[in-house]
Amino acid sequence: MWRHIASNAVTFLIVGVFLLAGVVLWGQREYSAQGPLDQAICLQVERGSSIARVSRNLQDQGAITNARVFRLGADYTEKSDLLKAGSFLIPPGTPMSEIVDIITRGGPSTCGTEVVYRIGVNSASVVVRELDPVTSRYEEKVSFNPAEDVPPSDYTQVRAQSDTRYRVALAEGVTSWQVVDALSRLDVLEGDVAEVPAEGTLAPDSYEVIPGQTRADLLARMTAAQQSILAEAWANRVDGLPLASPEEALILASIIEKETGVPEERRQVSSVFVNRLNRGMRLQTDPTVIYGITKGQGVLGRGLRQSELRGQTPWNTYVIEGLPPTPIANPGRASIEAALDPDDTPYVFFVADGTGGHAFAVTLEEHNRNVAEWRRIEAEQESKGQSD
Incomplete structure (x- = not known):
């Protein structure tokens, strides 16, 4: 009898082991x-x-x-x-x-609510947006200007949530003063900035930040990023450039950045300035005149006067020879690379063409025709604006 019981127990045990193994395999x-x-x-x-x-x-x-x-x-x-x-x-x-x-595994959140602090050339804004997981696209919930508007409740609510993510997005062409001024208004950051970073030394990009991070730390990240970009571009520069140092390349890149918003034109614009420098011609570019007036502290907001085009400032390339003493903005990677690898063109002139781009020219006669066409377009646009 005991032998029979033991035999059944062993059988049950074996069956149990197999059942357990099956459950484990199923679970795996x-x-x-x-x-x-x-x-x-x-x-x-x-x-x-x-x-x-x-x-x-x-x-x-x-x-x-x-x-x-x-x-x-x-x-x-x-x-x-x-x-x-x-x-x-x-x-x-x-x-x-x-x-x-x-x-x-850790790391930043990959969806949910995100606050983007956008620092642009003309203004700064705060945008609250949320990722739609189905479309993988962000939907904007609210936006406001931190310099002018009281933060809306939608913003204060997400600021109180622990899983909200934050980014500071720096546009190409902003000045260092504009960056520091905008950062001073962001309640997600802490600490004062002792000194405005040198012009041109901040890399336009999107930076993840966390509440309580210091403004100085973020500026240090921007500076390190720009140093890395400039060093890489300088190491890969083409021969024959009239640029004696990475610092001069940064100055030229900042002018390119302010002269065109069309990505495909950057290397053409660069070729014009490189050709003029090689020939000993003055650069004669309006953004440098504007910087001499504003020192990068805000936007001029009007056209240049003839007296300003003739004004004596270290940045006025209508009156000085060669490059100005400093950059006139913070250029992005593409403009830095364009400064150090321009197109091979004979162009020494360019003017706006009414489409957002420019008309390039080799001779002064051709350039004058392009200027006349641009003046005609300007007059038409002004007349249409008045009639509207």
């Missing part, structure tokens, strides 16, 4: 298999959340098939205690194993 397959999600979602993980709470949330949203398997998988891979707070984009069909990796 479930954990690694493609998930049921058919549209991307934005998963919010609050501070202090547990893996159990997250697993229930995922199951409720249809992102996983079994919350228990999700928790066991996270425990088995020793990631349960590595849960990070934030908002995370979960693409369609993501396996449980990859979801666990997404919410435990």
